[in-house]
Amino acid sequence: MKPLNVLSVASEIYPIIKTGGLADVVGALPTALAQEGVKVVTLVPGYPAVTKALARPEVVHQYPGFFGGPARLLSGRAGALDLFVIDAPHLFERQGSPYLASNGRDWPDNARRFAALGRAAADIGQGLAPGFVPDVIHAHDWQAGLAPVYLSLADGPRPRTVMTIHNIAFQGIFPADLLFELGLPTSVFTVDGVEYYGQIGFLKAGLQLADRITTVSPTYAKEIQTPEGGMGLDGLLRARSGIVSGILNGIDDAVWDPATDPHLAKPFGRENLQARAVNKAALQERLGLRPDPDAIVFGVVSRLSEQKGLDLVLAGLPRLLAGRAQLALLGAGDPTLEGSFQAARVVYPGQVGCFFGYDEALAHQIQGGSDALLVPSRFEPCGLTQLCAMRYGSVPVVSRVGGLADTVIDANEIAIATGAATGLQFGPVNLTGAIDAFERAKTLWQDKDAWQRLQLNGMAADLGWSRPARQYANLYRSSLQTV
Structure with missing residues (x-):
């Protein structure tokens, strides 16, 4: 060579x-x-x-x-x-x-x-x-x-x-x-x-x-x-x-490694997935979310823009948060979107937590403490956040575009049955599609064994360079x- x-x-x-x-x-x-x-x-x-x-x-x-x-x-x-x-x-x-x-x-x-x-x-x-x-x-x-x-x-x-x-x-x-x-x-x-x-x-x-x-x-x-x-x-x-x-x-699997990540409240791996519960509790505390181990926590780590589909998350918030669901968001960008998420935090106290800006430690904490990560982009060349999510056992919920389509295997009936699924995809990229994905995630969350299989599949995937x-x-x- x-x-x-x-x-x-x-x-x-x-x-x-x-x-x-x-x-x-x-x-x-x-x-x-x-x-x-x-x-x-x-x-x-x-x-x-x-x-x-x-x-x-x-x-x-x-x-x-x-x-x-x-x-x-x-x-x-x-x-x-x-x-x-x-x-x-x-x-x-x-x-x-x-x-x-x-x-x-x-x-x-x-x-x-x-x-x-x-x-x-x-x-x-x-x-x-x-x-x-x-x-x-x-x-x-x-x-x-x-x-x-x-x-x-x-x-x-x-x-x-x-x-x-x-x-x-x-x-x-x-x-x-x-x-x-x-x-x-x-x-x-x-x-x-x-x-x-x-x-x-x-x-x-x-x-x-x-x-x-x-x-x-x-x-x-x-x-x-x-x-x-x-x-x-x-x-x-x-x-x-x-x-x-x-x-x-x-992704750099030395930087993004839940077993050695210094930003996490408790390191974990596939063999001790239950340790994620400590990180979930720490995330809820940091962002002012209600302490509830059984609530599904949706995470967002993203630039706040229309390209990233965050307006769909805002428009679908009532459905997303219905029941025992929460949103943990880290991002910055469009001032209108920032203001709207800020207002949502007031309307849904204990269910919406936001940090506006860039915080590397919090990005790791959301990956390690959220149950699902939302990436509803209208277009996405590759995306790294969904790869980090899989590595950290947060199930990605993504639009069926670009690199999101190439990296996340949808939890359809066949993929679940064959043990291949790593997340959820949706399309078309509109409000109806996004809400359907939110509902699918919350339904699947109730089946703890199926959810854990998604987590373990994602964590086992070869995501390095x-x-x-x-x-x-x-x-x-x-x-x-x-x-």
């Missing part, structure tokens, strides 16, 4: 900087790929948290002028991660979100900031760091979308490129008059380049020029090639369907064979 060098290019990486599942994927893949003979170094922007985490950084290159100011390319390690870091204070030395200013709007120079990420990736691909010359550049989401573009303009040999879509709803679209500022010639402002309905499309450009395209589940790979799921890029993806593949995400890493390694190697 020939060793490979892969440069991973991303705007966030766990555990240093995280806003969503992208960071989890980018942070976990390098360790898993090492088992496949693939050395990964990840290029990330030099946000304050990143430069602080970088141990004994070395200067690889100095840019006297780099998208509006001087910059340095640094290399070093942060924990187990090998990193290249773009140390450009004028672009990245800002507190808060990597993408949003304090007013909740995009940073006005995001085009330059993430063009810099693509430019540095292309430079490394052309040998800027002699100690690490990549065979493959793996670009993640729109923020890395210009890497294949800059490489396409270079002379001489170049690495192969893989573009991964984590969520096609986010595309990085900017005015055409930024072309020169981004260091792009007019020759690339075409339908076969960066032009996208008269503007510059970062994700579109990456998809147009990459050697391989992946997304994070097989079903989502099909959905994004339809007008309903492609968000305007379906035609491009159909035209390039021969190089499009779906590789399911995994070994299999996805093998698929990525095979993809990298096959891309090199077509040179």
Whole structure:
């Protein structure tokens, strides 16, 4: 097995900087790929948290002028991660979100900031760091979308490129008059380049020029090639369907392990599932829910948005909470949804508990203490929260879309009889479908033996990164064979 060098290019990486599942994927893949003979170094922007985490950084290159100011390319390690870091204070030395200013709007120079990420990736691909010359550049989401573009303009040999879509709803679209500022010639402002309905499309450009395209589940790979799921890029993806593949995400099963999780009131595993009761009681106490071991606790760990279907949970609350049922919610996002859940906590005291914001410990506690986890997304590229739920014995109740459809086996009659079921699916994704799923879950909850079988099945599933890493390694190697 020939060793490979892969440069991973991303705007966030766990555990240093995280806003969503992208960071989890980018942070976990390098360790898993090492088992496949693939050395990964990840290029990330030099946000304050990143430069602080970088141990004994070395200067690889100095840019006297780099998208509006001087910059340095640094290399070093942060924990187990090998990193290249773009140390450009004028672009990245800002507190808060990597993408949003304090007013909740995009940073006005995001085009330059993430063009810099693509430019540095292309430079490394052309040998800027002699100690690490990549065979493959793996670009993640729109923020890395210009890497294949800059490489396409270079002379001489170049690495192969893989573009991964984590969520096609986010595309990085900017005015055409930024072309020169981004260091792009007019020759690339075409339908076969960066032009996208008269503007510059970062994700579109990456998809147009990459050697391989992946997304994070097989079903989502099909959905994004339809007008309903492609968000305007379906035609491009159909035209390039021969190089499009779906590789399911995994979870870091060292971080997400109920037997060793320090955030839980009591660790547990398949052999002592009854210990979950302690975590359920602790969760009820933390979120102000009525202490009731027999109530079914529905959990939510999610961005609060229409995409995630949380409006369906709100609209179905009277049915969801009927009888001895409770809701434990952790999330942030749409202010209207936050306000509505806040109001629901007042209307249903002891039955609805909410925390608005990001709390890693509480995310683990909801997985380890809830009985069922709701993921009613209208579309979901892969989803990680349902995988964590299965690992922690919380039965996922999910919509039949994207990676949710690929990872959760519905508890229909046959699946229950054959011992294959791991959760509940519903469709279509509307209020009627969601309420039916709530009712199915509450009915099944009454059959303790059947419910425990769902829990044990989910906890036994292979949810780690070994299999996805093998698929990525095979993809990298096959891309090199077509040179």
